[in-house]
Amino acid sequence: MGTDASYKSDLLHIESSVVALERITNSGDSIASTSLINEPGYWRRRIETLLSQRDISQVDRDHAQALLNRLRGIARSQAESQRI
Numbered sequence: 001m002g003t004d005a006s007y008k009s010d011l012l013h014i015e016s017s018v019v020a021l022e023r024i025t026n027s028g029d030s031i032a033s034t035s036l037i038n039e040p041g042y043w044r045r046r047i048e049t050l051l052s053q054r055d056i057s058q059v060d061r062d063h064a065q066a067l068l069n070r071l072r073g074i075a076r077s078q079a080e081s082q083r084i
Helices: 003-026 040-051 058-083
Strands: none
């Protein structure tokens, strides 16, 4: 598998996890931090690692940035629900 395909595959995997986290927060539930995969910070670090690669395409870079924005929204929702 080429590097470009590898980045796309990683981003799709990360996106599916982000979707699952969004579903949890949108339903009003809190995310249990029983595993790294439940931590938005884990996925943020994975994305930042991808973005640090010089040969990542602009399309993949844009996809990664969009996922980072969605993770920020999840983190905000978590913070707001903890204040309530």
